[in-house]
Amino acid sequence: MNGESRLLAPLVPTRGYFPDFLTPAEGLLGMDEALSALRETPAARLHDELSRLSVARPLPPWIRAMAEGETRPLGRLAGTLQRYYEVAVAPHWPRVQSRIEADRAARGRALLDGGADRLLSSLPPMMRWRAPVLEADYPVDRDLHLGGRGLLLLPSYFCRRTPVTFHNPDLTPVLVYPVEHHPARLAPPPSLQRSLGRLVGQTRSAILHGVGVGCTTSELARRVDVSLASASQHATVLREAGLLVTLRQGNAVLHTLTPLGAALLRGTRPAEAEEEADAYERLG
Incomplete structure (x- = not known):
């Protein structure tokens, strides 16, 4: 290596x-x-x-x-x-993919709630939307003029501190930006065997189905018809088991399924689910 x-x-x-x-x-x-x-x-x-x-x-x-x-x-x-x-x-791909999908869910939700303005305003703090200009902290001073072209926003697990874009301004405009990271980089989740043993009963099954493409704790409580405290507690257990990932958005949090959680809902064959679980256990 x-x-x-x-x-x-x-x-x-x-x-x-x-x-x-x-x-x-x-x-x-x-x-x-x-x-x-x-x-x-x-x-x-x-x-x-x-x-x-x-x-x-x-x-x-x-x-x-x-x-x-x-x-x-x-x-x-x-x-x-x-x-x-x-x-x-x-x-490490399952962990990387889960963070990327969580960020995509957050941006997609912002777009649906408030259009392009809300989407661009929801980007990480090193980027600031001041219509019609998206400002970004960048290693060098430069301007990228779209000239009527679209801008492809790409969340990246490995991009750190500042966004990056192509050096050649004639290429398709792409802005790669960092996703939110927990303090521990690629830290392994708690033992799947111990955490998954707690996943019994109809409520947590309903929580997994209720997450869909992403939802807040309040929305989850309404969808499953449980209290806010109960929804938060069940989401914590599912997160510790590696089935959910949680991304903070202002005063709220957005829950999305990890690849392992999605596999369980799809009814993945036992051998395939085992491989995904092993991938999480190999982290670290």
Whole structure:
């Protein structure tokens, strides 16, 4: 793993510019599609973006060769990214996905409640909507003019402190912003065996079904016809079991299902549910 990290470090420095081709739009479809698109990056674009990277620091020979149009280093990069993903990201993916889905539910709710203005005003505090301008804390001073194009908002588990966007203003406008994090990063949930043993009875089953695509504690209490205190208590148990995730929105909280919780409601086959549970147990 350390060898892979050292290999990628010159391409993705901890601060400053990194090439746009490393985050192709096809990444929205999955890792395989993203790597396929990366392998097909035009030579002219590789040369342009990697040359800009070399201004800040000397590049190793294999990256210089890639910048000059050699195809083998590009395949090597794709293989390295695949192995890095399998070791560093895939084992934690259920937790990552649950945070992303919680954020998406919160933004979707804001959009439904108040349109684009409410959505943009609901973004994390490092971004401020002052119509018609969305201001964002950013490592450098720059303006991105949409020119009639839409803006794709992407919540990211791994983006920290400030949003990021493409360096090339001609690419589809994308703003990647950090999701809300708990103090412990990728901390394992409590023992699933102990917590799931508490999940008996009709009320908690109704709570899971009542969450739907996301709801507050008050809405949950109304849907299940229980008191606010009871809904909060049951939601806490379900959260400790890894079946719900809770995102604070102002004075309220928004509950959404984790992939494991959704799998239970879908009636996932035992072996598949076991795999998802094991993924949570491997965290940490």
